[in-house]
Amino acid sequence: MTRVTDYLKLLIVAFLLGVSPQAASQTVISDETEAQKAERMQWWTEARLGMFIHWGLYSLGARHEWLMKIEGMTDAEYRRYFEVFDPDLYDPKQWAKAAKEAGFKWVVVTTKHHDGFSLWDTEYSDFKVTNTPYGKDLIKPFVEAFRSEGLRVGFYYSVIDWHHPDNRVDVLHPQWRNEDYVAKNMGRDQKKYIKFVRNQVRELMTNYGEITELWLDYSYPPGAFGDNPNRSSDQDWAFKTAEDWGSVELVKMVRKLQPGIVINDRLDLNDTPGGWDFVTPEQYQPREWPTLNGKRVAWEGVHTIGDSWGYFRGEPGWKSGRQLIGLVIDTVSKGGNLLINVGPTARGVFDEHAMDRLAALGRWMKYNNRSIYGNTQAPEGFKAPDNTLLTYNPRTNRLYIHVLEWPVLQAFYLDGFGGKVKYAQLLHDASELGFRDPYRSPELDEEIPENTIILDLPAQKPNVEIPVIELFLND
Numbered sequence: 001m002t003r004v005t006d007y008l009k010l011l012i013v014a015f016l017l018g019v020s021p022q023a024a025s026q027t028v029i030s031d032e033t034e035a036q037k038a039e040r041m042q043w044w045t046e047a048r049l050g051m052f053i054h055w056g057l058y059s060l061g062a063r064h065e066w067l068m069k070i071e072g073m074t075d076a077e078y079r080r081y082f083e084v085f086d087p088d089l090y091d092p093k094q095w096a097k098a099a100k101e102a103g104f105k106w107v108v109v110t111t112k113h114h115d116g117f118s119l120w121d122t123e124y125s126d127f128k129v130t131n132t133p134y135g136k137d138l139i140k141p142f143v144e145a146f147r148s149e150g151l152r153v154g155f156y157y158s159v160i161d162w163h164h165p166d167n168r169v170d171v172l173h174p175q176w177r178n179e180d181y182v183a184k185n186m187g188r189d190q191k192k193y194i195k196f197v198r199n200q201v202r203e204l205m206t207n208y209g210e211i212t213e214l215w216l217d218y219s220y221p222p223g224a225f226g227d228n229p230n231r232s233s234d235q236d237w238a239f240k241t242a243e244d245w246g247s248v249e250l251v252k253m254v255r256k257l258q259p260g261i262v263i264n265d266r267l268d269l270n271d272t273p274g275g276w277d278f279v280t281p282e283q284y285q286p287r288e289w290p291t292l293n294g295k296r297v298a299w300e301g302v303h304t305i306g307d308s309w310g311y312f313r314g315e316p317g318w319k320s321g322r323q324l325i326g327l328v329i330d331t332v333s334k335g336g337n338l339l340i341n342v343g344p345t346a347r348g349v350f351d352e353h354a355m356d357r358l359a360a361l362g363r364w365m366k367y368n369n370r371s372i373y374g375n376t377q378a379p380e381g382f383k384a385p386d387n388t389l390l391t392y393n394p395r396t397n398r399l400y401i402h403v404l405e406w407p408v409l410q411a412f413y414l415d416g417f418g419g420k421v422k423y424a425q426l427l428h429d430a431s432e433l434g435f436r437d438p439y440r441s442p443e444l445d446e447e448i449p450e451n452t453i454i455l456d457l458p459a460q461k462p463n464v465e466i467p468v469i470e471l472f473l474n475d
């Protein structure tokens with residue numbers, strides 16, 4: 001009876017609030033206002049370009065960070081990497097310097113990936129760096145080095161764990177096709193695993209100072225794999241949801257320990273207020289600023305430089321420096337952040353491919369970062385000319401045109417810009433660009449919209465990978 005009245009009350013409240021009864025009864029992790037959230041995320045919204053680092057035992061296999069799964073390795077087989085892990089050339093100061101010079105504002109490092117190996121001296125597992133031949137915590141010096149170069153530090157932590165004995169086996173587990181193994185593991189107590197995750201994340205959130213971003217990776221609720229025959233399964237043990245990770249309590253704890261932190265969206269808490277701060281398109285560029293329920297959401301794209309996240313010897317698919325620069329611009333032009341990933345070798349260095357790309361990025365960022373940091377999507381009404389991308393800094397009221405293909409004609413038509421531009425220049429060298437009304441021939445009926453102007457560009461493309469035009473707008 002009381003239940004019925006409670007439900008009726010809920011319905012009335014839900015109706016008054018304009019939400020579904022299910023939503024009205026839902027868990028709330030944080031009740032901060034939109035304004036408080038915007039303030040907490042301000043550094044993040046302005047920083048725009050971050051570095052991702054995937055490093056661990058898989059760097060020794062050097063053929064994908066998922067090699068344990070891809071090759072169906074047992075724990076015992078994978079252990080050969082644990083026994084020889086010794087990154088003798090590891091010098092995080094050099095990493096931090098390279099990151100700073102390339103223009104990154106923060107870094108996110110894998111503290112534990114799906115293989116379950118911890119890169120710090122955790123109290124809760126023996127499968128950790130301090131028990132390898134290297135014998136020292138990798139995370140402490142990392143955090144110090146990046147901070148002293150002025151970068152913020154974020155952590156990636158995989159809730160997926162192929163090593164921990166209490167994490168229930170599922171379709172992503174390397175042994176999921178091994179019937180004996182699966183049968184033996186059905187009785188595992190996921191609650192113990194949840195406790196382990198919480199303990200480890202507590203260490204990370206307490207022992208390394210201010211952690212500004214956290215990447216928790218990842219969940220696959222029923223239906224997550226569609227009808228992919230290699231993944232989907234009609235077994236209910238195939239999947240992992242917020243319940244399996246103890247997501248709600250985990251995120252609550254993180255927010256309590258690190259009130260300023262920003263958290264990604266992979267713990268299956270999409271409908272829980274405070275359960276996530278930004279969405280994470282991976283290895284693809286959204287066509288436009290991503291929305292949820294009709295509202296634009298904060299987003300952070302993630303891309304590798306090569307094909308995989310961990311170091312992969314001889315991989316062919318390297319993006320060029322120019323492509324990376326293009327990705328940065330494209331992301332900001334749609335109001336997002338970008339993490340570019342580097343997979344250091346097992347000796348502890350960024351390999352030549354990565355260094356080469358970082359140098360190209362740094363050369364461009366040095367002269368053009370004003371169109372990236374603090375920028376977002378251009379306001380309505382400014383139409384990007386062909387082969388260009390626009391970004392906009394709301395604080396300085398300047399608009400940036402990134403010219404992907406230098407025009408063959410010097411007349412560069414800007415629709416929607418008429419009357420809005422005070423001054424124009426090339427960004428990299430602050431050299432003035434003239435602009436004027438287009439010539440409208442009285443004899444021809446060529447239609448040029450009223451608010452179109454022409455920008456006079458030099459015939460020769462400036463010696464910049466992607467030249468940027470800076471427009472000072474009228475107030």
Ligand code: GLC
Nearest residue numbers: 054065066217218282302309
């Ligand atoms: C995926 C992959 C993983 C990588 C991550 C980065 O979840 O499993 O290897 O760490 O995405 O976004």
